[in-house]
Amino acid sequence: MTARMLGGWLGLGAVLTAGTGAGILLKKPFRIDEAGDLGIVYAVLGGWLAVHLVLGALVVADAVRLTRRRELDALRRGADLVKLVAIPFFGLNFVTLTGAVVIQGAGDRDRLGLDGFAVALLFVVLTYLALLPTSAYGVGCLVVMREDEHVGRLFFGVNVTLHFLFVVDVLSSIVVVEVAMRLLGTARAPGAWSRNLMTGVLAAGSSVAAVWLVFVAIFYGLDLRPDFIAEGIFWLALVPPAEFVLLVVVPVVPLVTFRTAVRLFLAGDLETLRRTARTVKLALIPLFLQNVVICTVIVLGLTLLPIAVTRGAILVSGPAGIAFVGVFTATGLVPTVIGTYLMLLPTSIYGVTCLALMMRQRAVSPRYGVVNTLLHLIFVADVVSALATFSGSRPGVSVATR
Numbered sequence: 001m002t003a004r005m006l007g008g009w010l011g012l013g014a015v016l017t018a019g020t021g022a023g024i025l026l027k028k029p030f031r032i033d034e035a036g037d038l039g040i041v042y043a044v045l046g047g048w049l050a051v052h053l054v055l056g057a058l059v060v061a062d063a064v065r066l067t068r069r070r071e072l073d074a075l076r077r078g079a080d081l082v083k084l085v086a087i088p089f090f091g092l093n094f095v096t097l098t099g100a101v102v103i104q105g106a107g108d109r110d111r112l113g114l115d116g117f118a119v120a121l122l123f124v125v126l127t128y129l130a131l132l133p134t135s136a137y138g139v140g141c142l143v144v145m146r147e148d149e150h151v152g153r154l155f156f157g158v159n160v161t162l163h164f165l166f167v168v169d170v171l172s173s174i175v176v177v178e179v180a181m182r183l184l185g186t187a188r189a190p191g192a193w194s195r196n197l198m199t200g201v202l203a204a205g206s207s208v209a210a211v212w213l214v215f216v217a218i219f220y221g222l223d224l225r226p227d228f229i230a231e232g233i234f235w236l237a238l239v240p241p242a243e244f245v246l247l248v249v250v251p252v253v254p255l256v257t258f259r260t261a262v263r264l265f266l267a268g269d270l271e272t273l274r275r276t277a278r279t280v281k282l283a284l285i286p287l288f289l290q291n292v293v294i295c296t297v298i299v300l301g302l303t304l305l306p307i308a309v310t311r312g313a314i315l316v317s318g319p320a321g322i323a324f325v326g327v328f329t330a331t332g333l334v335p336t337v338i339g340t341y342l343m344l345l346p347t348s349i350y351g352v353t354c355l356a357l358m359m360r361q362r363a364v365s366p367r368y369g370v371v372n373t374l375l376h377l378i379f380v381a382d383v384v385s386a387l388a389t390f391s392g393s394r395p396g397v398s399v400a401t402r
């Protein structure tokens with residue numbers, strides 16, 4: 001019951017932060033333009049936090065009670081519930097508090113926004129305290145499994161540490177919950193929907209991206225400029241932002257994929273992991289090419305903007321002018337590279353999990369597995385590594401000597 005109470009309270013917190021965020025960012029239902037208007041935000045979130053800390057103490061006490069009674073199934077269910085419910089709260093809380101920090105800092109121009117930095121530090125601490133109780137049940141699971149010697153010291157130590165870090169605590173919780181379910185005999189094989197979700201999302205995006213690339217080739221390569229092609233290119237260019245939302249901003253697809261990969265790993269289903277990892281990377285290619293073209297256009301546009309505005313006069317000023325143009329270039333390059341990387345990183349979940357299972361089954365050497373795991377985290381090299389590693393070998397056949 002306590003886990004459900006915490007889950008419901010976090011859900012209420014998500015609604016409250018969404019409402020205050022709307023006031024800050026969308027100017028509705030109330031208007032916030034300056035630091036003096038933030039009092040209602042601090043009052044609402046402060047009151048919620050005060051009650052939350054009391055409830056958090058009850059959750060920790062409940063987790064300790066269940067751990068002493070060695071009720072692994074109850075701990076597993078509690079860990080799964082509170083961590084998943086905490087995700088939307090964390091995301092909305094981040095957006096809302098970032099908006100509050102910006103307004104607070106903007107109102108303190110005389111001290112270079114020092115108030116904003118101080119408030120940001122305070123929010124980080126308070127958010128950490130708010131989310132800390134969500135790790136109680138997961139830590140309880142780890143303690144019970146370690147005392148029963150079902151997991152080793154390394155697994156226990158790493159996952160306890162990860163349970164106290166933002167973002168990765170959710171991934172660690174999924175791993176711990178799935179291991180607990182396997183020990184309890186309640187593990188479920190992943191269904192076709194969860195196995196193919198990532199592939200389906202990427203295939204849909206890549207199909208539209210392929211059409212976009214054809215339109216671009218027609219528009220520029222053949223110097224044909226009918227209005228319907230230009231308009232089509234504009235609307236089809238919305239695919240990368242949509243994929244970014246699905247794969248990063250609203251992380252349902254990556255989390256389902258990660259849980260599925262963990263289940264396949266624990267079941268030792270190497271063939272499904274290999275096949276899915278290869279398919280995901282192949283489905284990614286057109287979307288990646290479209291993203292590269294769009295990012296190149298953005299970077300070139302921001303690079304040429306100061307030159308066009310000043311009609312090239314800025315370059316006459318020498319190193320200072322070149323440095324100014326470089327700042328504009330970095331302004332476009334850094335966010336596009338980071339955004340693209342975050343969008344493509346979830347596509348390596350199956351590949352990295354497959355390599356881990358291959359090393360566990362001694363199908364590849366540790367060095368081969370580590371090198372290809374690193375390649376899975378690099379643009380282009382990830383596709384090459386996936387095709388080379390998952391296409392030619394069969395389960396149980398070592399590729400370590402390749």
